[in-house]
Amino acid sequence: MSEKEPTGTEAATPNKAGNSVPGLDFNGPWKYDAAPQSSDQIDLREQYDLFIEGHFQKPEKGRYLPSVNPATEETLSSVAEATQQDVDKAVAAARKAYNKTWSEMKAADRGKYIFRLARLIQERAREFAIIETMDGGKPIREARDVDIPLAAAQFFYYAGWADKLDYAFPGRKARPLGVAGQIIPWNFPLLMLAWKVAPALATGNTVVLKPAETTSLTALKFAELCQDAGLPEGVVNIVTGTGQTGSLIVNHNDIDKIAFTGSTEVGKIIMESLAGTDKKYTLELGGKGPNMIFDDAPVDQAVEGIINAIFFNQGHVCCAGSRLLVQEGIADRVLQKLRDRMETLIVGDPLDKNTDIGAINSEQQYNKISEYLELGVEEGAEMYQSSCTLPEKGYFCRPTLFSNVSQSNRIVREEIFGPVLTIQTFRTPEEGIEKANNTPYGLAGGVWTDKGSKIFKVGSKIRSGVVWANTYNHFDPTSPFGGYKESGQGREGGLHGLYPYVELVPG
Amino acid sequence: MPDRVNVLKTYKTYIDGAFPRTESGRHYKVYDREGNILANACQCSRKDVRRAVVAARGSFPGWSDRTAYNRGQILYRIAEMLETRKGQFTEELERTGYKAKRAVAEVESSIDRLIYYAGWSDKYQQVFGSINPVASSHFNFSLPEPTGVVTIWAPEEQPLLGLVSVIAPVITGGNSCVVLASETYPLSAISFAEVLNSSDVPAGVVNILTGSRTELLDPMTSHMDVNAFFYTNPDIEVQQQKQIDENGALNVKRIIRKPMEDWQDKEAKSPYFITDFQEIKTTWHPVGF
Numbered sequence: 139m140s141e142k143e144p145t146g147t148e149a150a151t152p153n154k155a156g157n158s159v160p161g162l163d164f165n166g167p168w169k170y171d172a173a174p175q176s177s178d179q180i181d182l183r184e185q186y187d188l189f190i191e192g193h194f195q196k197p198e199k200g201r202y203l204p205s206v207n208p209a210t211e212e213t214l215s216s217v218a219e220a221t222q223q224d225v226d227k228a229v230a231a232a233r234k235a236y237n238k239t240w241s242e243m244k245a246a247d248r249g250k251y252i253f254r255l256a257r258l259i260q261e262r263a264r265e266f267a268i269i270e271t272m273d274g275g276k277p278i279r280e281a282r283d284v285d286i287p288l289a290a291a292q293f294f295y296y297a298g299w300a301d302k303l304d305y306a307f308p309g310r311k312a313r314p315l316g317v318a319g320q321i322i323p324w325n326f327p328l329l330m331l332a333w334k335v336a337p338a339l340a341t342g343n344t345v346v347l348k349p350a351e352t353t354s355l356t357a358l359k360f361a362e363l364c365q366d367a368g369l370p371e372g373v374v375n376i377v378t379g380t381g382q383t384g385s386l387i388v389n390h391n392d393i394d395k396i397a398f399t400g401s402t403e404v405g406k407i408i409m410e411s412l413a414g415t416d417k418k419y420t421l422e423l424g425g426k427g428p429n430m431i432f433d434d435a436p437v438d439q440a441v442e443g444i445i446n447a448i449f450f451n452q453g454h455v456c457c458a459g460s461r462l463l464v465q466e467g468i469a470d471r472v473l474q475k476l477r478d479r480m481e482t483l484i485v486g487d488p489l490d491k492n493t494d495i496g497a498i499n500s501e502q503q504y505n506k507i508s509e510y511l512e513l514g515v516e517e518g519a520e521m522y523q524s525s526c527t528l529p530e531k532g533y534f535c536r537p538t539l540f541s542n543v544s545q546s547n548r549i550v551r552e553e554i555f556g557p558v559l560t561i562q563t564f565r566t567p568e569e570g571i572e573k574a575n576n577t578p579y580g581l582a583g584g585v586w587t588d589k590g591s592k593i594f595k596v597g598s599k600i601r602s603g604v605v606w607a608n609t610y611n612h613f614d615p616t617s618p619f620g621g622y623k624e625s626g627q628g629r630e631g632g633l634h635g636l637y638p639y640v641e642l643v644p645g
Numbered sequence: 646m647p648d649r650v651n652v653l654k655t656y657k658t659y660i661d662g663a664f665p666r667t668e669s670g671r672h673y674k675v676y677d678r679e680g681n682i683l684a685n686a687c688q689c690s691r692k693d694v695r696r697a698v699v700a701a702r703g704s705f706p707g708w709s710d711r712t713a714y715n716r717g718q719i720l721y722r723i724a725e726m727l728e729t730r731k732g733q734f735t736e737e738l739e740r741t742g743y744k745a746k747r748a749v750a751e752v753e754s755s756i757d758r759l760i761y762y763a764g765w766s767d768k769y770q771q772v773f774g775s776i777n778p779v780a781s782s783h784f785n786f787s788l789p790e791p792t793g794v795v796t797i798w799a800p801e802e803q804p805l806l807g808l809v810s811v812i813a814p815v816i817t818g819g820n821s822c823v824v825l826a827s828e829t830y831p832l833s834a835i836s837f838a839e840v841l842n843s844s845d846v847p848a849g850v851v852n853i854l855t856g857s858r859t860e861l862l863d864p865m866t867s868h869m870d871v872n873a874f875f876y877t878n879p880d881i882e883v884q885q886q887k888q889i890d891e892n893g894a895l896n897v898k899r900i901i902r903k904p905m906e907d908w909q910d911k912e913a914k915s916p917y918f919i920t921d922f923q924e925i926k927t928t929w930h931p932v933g934f
Contacts, residue, residue: 291780308772308773308916309915309916310917402897405897406894406895406897407894409890409891409893409894409897410890410891410894412890413886413887413888413889413890413891413893413894414883414884414886414887414890421897423897578896593930597928598790598926601793602926603924603925603926603927604926604927604928604929605926605927605928605929606928606929607928607929607930607931608930608931609783609929609930609931612779612781612783612929614777614779614780614781614785616777616778616779616780616785617777617779617785617787617927617929618775618777618787618925618927619927620925622792622924622926623793623872623896623897624896624897625897626897627897627899629925632775632777632787632927633775634775634787634925642917644912
C-alpha cells in the first residue's frame with residue numbers, strides 16, 4: 139500500500155518543503171479559543187511549614203525554599219527546608235504514633251480513616267488539580283482527569299485492605315514494619331504520595347514523607363486533609379526539602395523501611411546508603427520504555443498511543459514510551475502521521491483546558507532536556523519538532539522526534555524525562571524484542587498489533603513490569619506497577635503493593 | 646595387598662553442562678570432621694564465575710520458556726535420579742563425619758524437597774498472580790516471571806539439603822543460577838551436579854563452583870549481568886553483608902538473604918522462596934468490539 143495514499147478525511151496541502159502531500163490543514167478554520175481554568179478559588183499560604191505530629195511546625199533552621207510556577211516563573215509560595223532536627227522530630231512522632239495508636243488500633247478503624255482521606259480528596263478534587271497544575275506545570279486536563287481521581291482511588295482501594303490482610307498472603311500472617319520513610323518525585327506529586335501513603339497506612343505503618351522540592355504544595359494541602367480527617371497525630375508526617383532532606387530520611391536509624399520513586403542514579407545511591415542495614419526498601423526508578431508498533435497494528439490508534447506514551451505529562455513519566463520501535467514496512471507511514479499529529483498538539487498555558495503539553499517542571503529539568511536535544515543532533519540524529527509557538531515566559535519544550543538513531547546513541551539509551559521520542563525500526567518480531575530489551579531498564583513497554591497471539595508472545599518477552607497492549611500509560615490502584623532490572627525493586631498498587639510494607643511470619 | 650585398587654573420584658566444577666576444572670588450575674584440600682584429607686576441590690576464580698554467568702545467561706531464555714509442567718517434570722526427574730543414588734550420597738555425607746541416620750535423613754529430605762518444588766512449578770503463578778479489576782475497559786492481569794540469572798551461596802552446613810533447598814526454588818521459577826558450594830563440604834555439591842546432568846536439566850541452568858567465599862564474593866555480587874544474589878548465612882559478618890549490598894547497588898540487584906539455621910526446619914521450604922526470585926509483570930489489554 140502506498141504511504142502517500144490519502145485517507146479521505148485529509149486534504150492535500152503543501153507542506154513546508156512545498157511538495158503537495160496529503161496531510162492535515164493546520165491553517166484551516168479550526169482554532170481553539172482560550173479556555174482557562176480559573177484559579178481564583180485557590181488559597182495558598184505565602185509560606186508552608188513542616189507537618190509533624192499533626193501540626194504545622196517551623197523548621198529548626200528557619201530556611202525556606204521558593205516554589206515556582208514553571209509556566210510563569212512566578213513564585214507561588216515557599217516551603218520549609220527540613221534539616222536533621224526536623225527529621226528527627228518527624229521520625230520520633232511517627233514512631234510514637236506507631237507504638238501508641240496506629241498499630242494498636244482495630245484494623246477496620248484504620249481503614250475508616252483511610253476511606254475518609256479518599257473522600258476528602260474527592261471533595262476537594264478541583265482545588266487539588268489546580269494547585270497541581272500551577273505548581274508542577276502539567277495540563278489541567280491531566281491533573282483533573284488523571285492525577286487527582288487516581289490519588290483518591292488509591293486511598294479508597296487500600297482502605298479496604300486494612301482489615302483483610304489475612305486473605306492477602308497465603309499461609310502467612312502480615313505484620314507492619316514500623317516507620318516508613320517515603321521520598322517521592324515531582325512528576326505526579328499527589329498521586330505518588332497516594333501510591334506511597336495509602337498502602338503504608340493500610341498495613342499499619344506510620345510515615346515520614348518527603349515530597350520533591352519543586353512540587354510540595356499538594357502534599358502540604360494533603361496534610362490539611364489529614365487534620366480534617368482527624369487522623370491521629372504523627373501517623374502522617376510531611377517534611378519538605380531537597381535531596382539533602384531525603385538522605386537524612388534514608389540514613390535515619392529509627393526508620394524501618396524506605397520507599398523511593400525517582401531516578402535510577404539516586405536509587406543506586408540509596409541502595410548503597412542502606413548497605414549493611416536491615417532496613418527494607420522498595421525502589422521505583424527510571425525507564426526507557428520501548429513502544430513496539432507491528433505492521434498489522436491499527437495505525438491511527440497506534441499513532442494516538444505513541445503520542446500519549448511520550449507526550450503525556452510533558453514526557454515526565456518514568457514509564458514513558460520514549461523508544462518507538464516500528465516495523466519497517468509501515469515506518470514511513472507512521473512517521474508521517476506522527477508528525478502530522480504532533481503538529482496539532484497545543485503547547486502552552488497548563489491551566490488552559492485545551493492544552494496538551496504544559497510546562498517543563500523546572501528550570502533544571504528544562505536545561506537537562508535542552509542538553510539532550512543538542513546531544514541528539516550532535517550524535518547525528520535527525521530532529522523534528524512541531525512548529526507551534528511557545529509562550530514567552532516559562533519553561534516550555536516543543537514535542538520532539540529523533541529519527542535516524544542507533545541503539546548506541548545516548549538519546550536512545552538514557553532517560554531524558556521530557557517530550558522527546560526516538561524512532562528505530564525492526565523487521566522481525568525477534569529483532570524488535572531484541573531491541574526492546576537492549577537496555578538496563580525494564581519498567582514498561584507497549585505492543586501494538588491486531589493479532590492477539592502476537593500480543594501475548596511479545597508481551598511475555600518484553601522484560602518489564604508493565605506491558606500495555608494497544609494502549610499506553612494507563613494506571614489503576616488495583617494494578618501492580620514496578621520495574622525489572624535497573625528500573626527498581628518491588629511493586630506498588632494492587633495486592634502486590636502490600637508486600638513492601640509487611641513482614642510475613644508463619645501463619 | 647588389596648584385591649583391587651579403588652578408582653578415586655576427581656571432583657571438578659559444573660559449568661554449562663560439563664565438568665571442567667577451574668581455569669586457574671588451583672585446588673584446595675577438603676577434610677572430614679576428623680581432619681583427614683578426603684579429596685581436592687577446585688579453587689575457582691573470578692574467571693570461572695564469569696564463564697558460569699555466561700552459561701547461565703545463555704540458558705535463561707530456553708529454560709524460562711519451558712512450560713511450567715515441563716519444569717515440574719524435570720524437577721521431579723532430579724528427585725528420581727537422587728533417589729537411585731541414595732547410597733552414594735549417604736556414604737559421601739558419612740565420610741565427612743555425618744552419623745549414618747542423619748546422613749540418610751538429609752538425603753531423603755533433599756529428595757522430598759525436590760518433589761515439593763516440582764509440585765509448585767505450575768501452581769505458584771496461580772497463587773501469586775492476580776486478575777486486577779481496573780476501573781476502565783481493560784483486561785488486566787499480573788503474573789510472576791523469573792528474575793533472570795541468580796548467583797547463590799549454598800549454605801555452609803548441610804551440604805546436600807542446604808544446596809538443594811536453595812537451588813530448587815530458584816530453578817522451579819524459571820531462573821538459571823551459579824552456585825558456590827559449601828566451602829568446607831563441597832563434595833556433595835559436585836556429586837549433585839552429576840545428578841543434574843542426568844536429569845534433563847538443560848546445560849547452563851545450574852552451574853556449580855567450589856572455592857573461597859571471601860574471594861568469590863566480589864565477582865558473584867558485582868557482576869553486571871546477574872539479576873539477584875541469594876545467601877542464607879545466619880552468621881554473616883556485617884562488613885561482608887555491607888559489601889554484598891553495595892555491590893548489589895551497581896545494577897539494582899535483588900539481594901535476598903534468608904538466614905536459616907536448620908534446613909530440616911518446616912520453615913525451610915515455602916513458595917515464598919520461589920517468589921523471592923520472581924518479578925510481577927502486569928499486562929493491560931483493551932476490552933471492546
